[in-house]
Amino acid sequence: MNYPGKAKKQFKKELISHANRGMELEHIINDANAYYLDKNIAIIYKKPTPINIVKIDYDKKRITDAFFKEASTLDYNGVYKGLYIEFDAKECNNKTSFTLRNIHDHQIKHMERILEHHGICFLIIGMNCRYFLFDGNTLIDFINNNDRKSIPYSFIVENSFEIKYNYLKGLDYIEALDRLLEVKYEKR
Amino acid sequence: MNYPGKAKKQFKKELISHANRGMELEHIINDANAYYLDKNIAIIYKKPTPINIVKIDYDKKRITDAFFKEASTLDYNGVYKGLYIEFDAKECNNKTSFTLRNIHDHQIKHMERILEHHGICFLIIGMNCRYFLFDGNTLIDFINNNDRKSIPYSFIVENSFEIKYNYLKGLDYIEALDRLLEVKYEKR
Numbered sequence: 001m002n003y004p005g006k007a008k009k010q011f012k013k014e015l016i017s018h019a020n021r022g023m024e025l026e027h028i029i030n031d032a033n034a035y036y037l038d039k040n041i042a043i044i045y046k047k048p049t050p051i052n053i054v055k056i057d058y059d060k061k062r063i064t065d066a067f068f069k070e071a072s073t074l075d076y077n078g079v080y081k082g083l084y085i086e087f088d089a090k091e092c093n094n095k096t097s098f099t100l101r102n103i104h105d106h107q108i109k110h111m112e113r114i115l116e117h118h119g120i121c122f123l124i125i126g127m128n129c130r131y132f133l134f135d136g137n138t139l140i141d142f143i144n145n146n147d148r149k150s151i152p153y154s155f156i157v158e159n160s161f162e163i164k165y166n167y168l169k170g171l172d173y174i175e176a177l178d179r180l181l182e183v184k185y186e187k188r
Numbered sequence: 189m190n191y192p193g194k195a196k197k198q199f200k201k202e203l204i205s206h207a208n209r210g211m212e213l214e215h216i217i218n219d220a221n222a223y224y225l226d227k228n229i230a231i232i233y234k235k236p237t238p239i240n241i242v243k244i245d246y247d248k249k250r251i252t253d254a255f256f257k258e259a260s261t262l263d264y265n266g267v268y269k270g271l272y273i274e275f276d277a278k279e280c281n282n283k284t285s286f287t288l289r290n291i292h293d294h295q296i297k298h299m300e301r302i303l304e305h306h307g308i309c310f311l312i313i314g315m316n317c318r319y320f321l322f323d324g325n326t327l328i329d330f331i332n333n334n335d336r337k338s339i340p341y342s343f344i345v346e347n348s349f350e351i352k353y354n355y356l357k358g359l360d361y362i363e364a365l366d367r368l369l370e371v372k373y374e375k376r
Contacts, residue, residue: 043301050236066251079272082306113231118270
């Protein structure tokens with residue numbers, strides 16, 4: 001049996017819910033960035049969405065035709081304690097694993113390059129109503145040592161730094177980053 | 189007497205010539221960035237142009253109405269030797285001075301913040317067929333200690349690091365940056 005109307009409605013509902021979730025994470029990260037900027041803790045910005053401009057109406061100073069380009073870098077970057085920071089935010093609806101389809105190959109390549117040049121890069125993963133700072137090195141090691149196309153939730157919990165949500169600061173990922181940096185510098 | 193037709197034509201000519209010059213500098217910096225990326229020297233990208241999207245045609249996946257936003261940061265950023273790098277490229281047509289109207293107040297504020305957080309920021313100034321790496325600290329000192337609305341060309345020549353143009357590398361600003369860093373680190 002077929003329920004095209006119902007299926008379509010369900011799809012639309014999921015789409016909206018998915019978009020909202022994505023926006024929500026972006027929103028609480030933007031709040032954190034505004035807080036860090038205001039308190040002079042870190043300078044992190046979301047990069048503008050890359051688009052290809054096709055047509056401009058010069059009289060009205062408006063773009064009348066353009067399309068979205070695929071990002072080849074991560075969404076956020078900036079400086080903290082003199083360090084180059086770059087990261088992406090990923091909301092995951094699946095409760096048991098994080099699919100690697102979420103990250104494009106050229107983004108992985110870009111992360112490898114950043115790490116090689118002593119930059120700090122990571123993902124902020126939102127999953128099961130918790131937020132994790134997942135280091136780029138851990139991600140790349142996982143990809144190189146596994147044939148899996150997804151990362152089990154248990155692996156993320158064990159190998160990342162949980163980020164606390166704070167009503168004042170938003171998603172306080174710098175606090176989690178400090179813990180990551182402590183481990184990194186201890187290793188050196 | 190009035191020559192509106194001639195004036196308009198002249199204006200259009202200047203506009204095109206100005207845009208070309210701007211594009212030219214952007215073009216040779218992009219070449220340099222591609223070279224640095226390819227040779228694994230530095231990872232520097234031009235940020236996408238910030239735009240405000242007003243209308244999207246979801247069926248065609250096209251943006252049908254949008255307008256340009258004013259940038260509050262600088263155009264290029266990335267990582268070099270573990271350092272956070274951010275800069276802007278400015279082409280100057282005036283042969284004797286560089287007008288400070290080229291740089292918005294919030295960009296100056298942003299540069300101050302970057303420097304305070306031990307990032308490196310600078311301008312690449314194209315003037316009189318020469319290119320200069322002009323350190324953010326020098327720029328901010330000049331603004332704080334002068335009432336002038338422009339920087340004399342002689343000041344730029346004396347207080348910046350000239351960038352060599354190389355047919356292979358494009359505008360080799362990393363070589364000039366190395367000289368700036370040498371001076372900066374010697375001071376510490």
